[in-house]
Amino acid sequence: MSHVDLAFTQEQLELRRTVRDFLDKTSPETEVRRLMETPAGYDPAAWHQLAAEIGVAGLALPEEYGGAGYGFAELAIVLEEAGRALLCAPVLSTVVLAASTLLALDDDLARADYLPGIADGTTVAALALTEAGGPQDEPDALAVTAARHARGWTVSGTKPSVLDGQTASLLLVAARSGAGLSVFAVAGDAPGVRREPRATLDQTRRQADLVFEAAPARLLGEEGAAWPALRHVLDLAAVAIALEQVGGAGRVLDMAVDYARTRVQFGKPIGSFQAIKHKLADLHLAVESARSAAYYGGWAAAASPPELPLAASLAKASAGDAYVTAATENIQIHGGIGFTWEHPAHLYLKRAHSSRQLFGNPAYHRQRLAGHLLAAHD
Structure with a gap:
């Protein structure tokens, strides 16, 4: 290392x-x-x-x-x-x-x-990569296909849950051609492109299902050679989401601490009660541990690509669990007010749960991490 x-x-x-x-x-x-x-x-x-x-x-x-x-x-x-x-x-x-x-x-x-x-x-650009089932460790599993014609390429098929897919003017679409997995550029307003906004738990991040019906496309790079690049991008995505998650987890931890300092019960701030102290201490440890893992992922993305796959899975698994835990406990510490629509706690909880699933949930990344560690010992 x-x-x-x-x-x-x-x-x-x-x-x-x-x-x-x-x-x-x-x-x-x-x-x-x-x-x-x-x-x-x-x-x-x-x-x-x-x-x-x-x-x-x-x-x-x-x-x-x-x-x-x-x-x-x-x-x-x-x-x-x-x-x-x-x-x-x-x-x-x-x-x-x-x-x-x-x-x-x-x-x-x-x-x-x-x-x-x-x-x-x-x-505004969007990457239409994964399909049903989440992260694609097997590129042959992609169902969207590309075909070459006299006038160029077209792509056909459906990409679900594309981030910002409903507004992007540039769509980068992963599709299978005769030579293997390739990436194609498709204009967002091209004929044969249909965008269907998807209702999501987290309303702060838009997703759309993209349907391509022989949409005109431009091949990017060498035909059939895109998988190494896309696998690298998936690792970067895992790190990026982990960094977002620790930012949100840190914010809800601050919210919980501030509320515990100011909310008074039985004549004392609730932060003086041992149960709340222990809860906040555990949250602080979880958030800071996840932040360290996310920063390691960011360092690997910038300075050590060989370590990126391991660092990305470590970061995504750690941050995903820490954010959900912190957002949940923040609501518990706030009590009744934390459950209301007017309080921002639920916005962070929804973001925590939705981002936990993006590009692989913690269970997927722990399994992948274990595979990397076993391979390193062989």
């Missing part, structure tokens, strides 16, 4: 302060609730500010494509802050999944065509 340095530089700390200040102003609870009721699920003007003016969308993109030339370590900070604020914006879909796919595929022309739009916030 390589040397792991999880300390942040002064520049990275300043990035965190900048992003947190921006999200405190633009993503308060009232705005999150408003956006939950809108068709798009996010504010395009606020997204453009975050993406272009603060530079979040191009943070980890090379300068030649309009990015800032930083890496996943800086993006990790943004993801944690986004999770803390329950940010309603296409960060995960566009900045992590789609941009990482374009970078991982061997297609310089596609990068030049698509990445500048992502970097300046004008392109």
Whole structure:
């Protein structure tokens, strides 16, 4: 294992302060609730500010494509802050999944065509990868197919639960062709594309079922050679969600601690009761352990790709359980008020449960982690 340095530089700390200040102003609870009721699920003007003016969308993109030339370590900070604020914006879909796919595929022309739009916030992109059954460790299991015609490629089939699939102008679709698994670019408004918004438990993150009926497509990279790139993107996705999760878990832990300090029963703050003290101590340990695992995943994504598969599964398993536990206990500590629609606790609980399932639940990632560890000892 390589040397792991999880300390942040002064520049990275300043990035965190900048992003947190921006999200405190633009993503308060009232705005999150408003956006939950809108068709798009996010504010395009606020997204453009975050993406272009603060530079979040191009943070980890090379300068030649309009990015800032930083890496996943800086993006990790943004993801944690986004999770803390329950940010309603296409960060995960566009900045992590789609941009990482374009970078991982061997297609310089596609990068030049698509990445500048992502970097300046004008392109919202989505990756249509997984199908029924969750993470695809067997690429042959994908049912969406691609066919070559005289005028080019088309894709056909259904991709369920695509993050921001209902608003993305660029769809990156994983499909099987005669040579194997490939990735295709499809315009969101192309003929043969039907988008069906999906009702979800977590209203702060939009998903849609995408139906392709011989939709015109552009092959990205080499035909049949996409699986190594997509497997890498799935690992990045697991790390990204874990970072979001520890941001949210830290926020609900802070909510619980603040309430325990101020809520008085029997003439004392409830935080002085031993049962509450023990509960909060256990939560603090769980959240900080998960944060360490998520930071390790972020470090591996930035500095040590060989360790990324193991680090990604460790991070996703740890953070998924910690967030659900913290969000649940936060409601318990708040008592009756924590169960009401007016209190933000339920928003975090729903995000915790939904993100726990995205790109593999903790059981899946523990099994995968065990496989990596056994292989390392052989």
